[in-house]
Amino acid sequence: MDILLFLIIIFIASILQTSTGFGFSILATPFLLLLFEPMEAIQINLLLSLVISAVLIKKLLKDVDTGILKRFVMGSVIGLPIGMMTFLFIDLNLLKLGISVIILVLTLLLVMRFRMKQYKKRDFVVGGLSGSLTTSIGMPGPPILLYFSGTDTKKEILRSTTLAYYLFIYSISLVVQLIFAGTSKTVWVSSGIALPLVLIGLYVGQKLFVRINQTTFRIFTYIILLFTGLYLLLESL
Template sequence: MTVFIFIAIILIASILQTSTGFGFSILATPFLLMIFEPREAIQINLVLSLVISAALIVNIHKDVDAGILKRLIIGSLPGLPLGLIIFLMADIGKLKISIGIVLLVLTVLLILNFRFKKSKGRDYIVGGLSGAFTTGIGMPGPPLLLYFSGTDTQKETLRATTLAFYLFIYSISLAIQMVFVGTNKTIWTSSGLALPLVVVGLFLGQRLFHHINQKHFRVFTYCILIVTGVYLFIQ
């Protein structure tokens, strides 16, 4: 039963990541925590997310907003050690509840048409939050998704810019996790077994992307955020 759950998690999350530019960590991490201990779940997510980002960015790099990407990366640097401290010291249950509540509140605001303008300062802040989320729980996506959705960013720019940022943040976060938290054989064996599923997800997700319009794309992001927030809270 565990094997089938693992297959479903990786395949669905890979399709979502490929078709939207976000979603693997948002969907996979909470459910991987059902099967693995926190360290293993987070590092498996980081490894597979890094593979997906590297595979996709080659073909869509032209859609990357270089200015925002640079500010996100700079902003993420102080957030990375903060997230690691939270991971090492915080109670994982309380941490998931807190994140779930934040996701639900912010998603409701977006559904109610709460919008804001992009600014360089906000780019740095979102980068910092994303960095902390990555080393803390392996989920850099929520701050980026909420920010880009709230500013009505085009889906092509959203997907390309977040994937480029993930390529950086996942690499650094995985290295930090391995050095300060440690790793084990289960992480790398499970990641290797999941790679064929990721390849299938890449293929299906790319085909799906071209059939999603902007309105449906926005509704889809809200659904993912709500499901993730509710799951984290209940679990």
């Protein structure tokens, strides 16, 4: 493993997560999969994302949309076991291909100013999709990011609600992963090494957040989604 590359990935992903609320798993997971086995990459992502959410959530509780958060959580309870079965039994390349096409198509629609309304039933569905992606490929962010972008959610609510949701979903997903897929020493040692960079990234990301306006925030969102979709597409071919 290239330790320097690993630390750079974690540092940049931590800044992105803190400044936007959704960037860590979307950015880190693809690169971690180049350095680690799938199980190790997913669990490192889960551990460090959990730390970020736990550290930040107290400061952001006032902006959390508790109604949407509850529906996301309820939907994810159904999605989590589905994702775990997918991870254990289904060809992940086919899954990545399907997800990449959906992300790219929806992102292009968002760029073209396609918008949707936020409904309770849609909250449940998005939570279910996010839960299934968490335990299957370690990336809960795309469904929520697409949904919030399509409904023009304010950046403060997006970041806070997403981080609060991640605190739940990452905790449960990590337990599910440990029970059904096991773990390794590499996961815990690597996570420990990366932790100081995560904390520095949290500080830098907080400073950046106050300087990002809504338009810039939306552009960041589209770039991250396009990157994720293209990466998963290339990985599946």
